[in-house]
Amino acid sequence: MDQNLKMKHEIYEDRAFVSDNIGWMLAVAERILNDRMHAEDAVQNAFQKIWAGLGNFEGRSTLKTWMHRIVVNEALMILRRSTTRKESPIDPLLPQFDDSGCRIEQSLVVTETPESLFSNAEIATNVQNMIMQLPEKYRIILILRDIEGLSTAEVAQILKISDSNVKIRLHRARSALKKLLEPVLGEFNG
Amino acid sequence: MANTTPKSLRRRMHSVMFKAPMMITCEEFESFILEYIEGDLSPRQKMIFEMHLRVCAECRAYLKEYERARALTEAQRNIESTEVPDDLIAAILAARGA
Structure with missing residues (x-):
């Protein structure tokens, strides 16, 4: 495959990968963070971690399960950093x-x-x-x-x-x- | 004379009944709900739990609603974010290329 074609193919694959997964990942992050902007940050961070770690993914779980844990962790990290609101007792x-x-x-x-x-x-x-x-x-x-x-x-x-x-x-x-x-x-x- | 409603009478009957061997109170029943649902009770604990369930209409109704609330919560799993902004996808892809 010539270099240009290979690059186009990779870009297409990346776009498809993001499009296929961004919906559910945003939903997960929004549930945890209850804030759209923070959820988008969490998803963005998660994709970076996923791409960085994809080469080391050992397949001990499904790819989706592995990605799910990453987005959960990213959302929780943002949640810990954000200021806590005053809450009613349970x-x-x-x-x-x-x-x-x-x-x-x-x-x-x-x-x-x-x-x-x-x-x-x-x-x-x-x-x-x-x-x-x-x-x-x-x-x-x-x-x-x-x-x-x-x-x-x-x-x-x-x-x-x-x-x-x-x-x-x-x-x-x-x-x-x-x-x-x-x-x-x-x-x-x- | 005190106004004894059927509900308070039922509670008084329960408080006597719950002192019988192998019987637990509603409060004790409450503390076993999670383990019952997760199948973590021993056979003896399960039998005692279910015996209370048979005699206590309040706890039966409570457990039913608890399970229903849990099912509605689990159904949230199927919700995907509907609006995915194009600029977010673009930003993710741009960071990937960087």
């Missing part, structure tokens, strides 16, 4: 019990598929907004475990906390999100 969103350990929470009357009242896009936006309301230390674990699909051990390693701490925060995050999603999930039997 406790009011957690289940309540009386002195004998009985659940105080009002029981839900599950309406007939309440999700059908919303379009899929509306539900997705609602869920996304509610996740963003969680305090950061819970939100990040919920995103990494339940959306990005990382294992407890992987999350513990990335965040430098114990496995049991990951589990405690994950359960609290899920419980709090359940509470926040009650208007979407059903109606209360007051």
Whole structure:
């Protein structure tokens, strides 16, 4: 292949590689950072790391899984550097019990598929907004475990906390999100 | 005379019932939810957990909604960013060429 043609081929391959992957990578970074500009920075950094490391990629995971970990790490690095906003405590969103350990929470009357009242896009936006309301230390674990699909051990390693701490925060995050999603999930039997 | 609603009566019945052997309170049940879902409970713990689930309507409803919220969260995984600015792609490719 002549040099010009080879160069054109490589440029085309790079463009296709970026186009094929940038959508999901931006979505991952935006979920973690909740900020478009920072997400774009994270993705840009991630592509540099991916190209720099591609030669050493050993194929112990799929290429997408490897790229996914890189964009997650880049987003988390930016998150750590950004100033933390004032957050509400999670406790009011957690289940309540009386002195004998009985659940105080009002029981839900599950309406007939309440999700059908919303379009899929509306539900997705609602869920996304509610996740963003969680305090950061819970939100990040919920995103990494339940959306990005990382294992407890992987999350513990990335965040430098114990496995049991990951589990405690994950359960609290899920419980709090359940509470926040009650208007979407059903109606209360007051 | 105190106004005893069915709900508070039910809670009083529960508090007596939960003292029986092999029974746990809703609060103890709560602390096992994550491990139950992940299949990390021992067979004995699982049996105790499920026994509570059978007798406690509140915890049944709670767990159902917890699972539903989790499924809605997991569905976020399929969302791809819709707007990808051309200048971002251009910047990434330019940095690649540099």
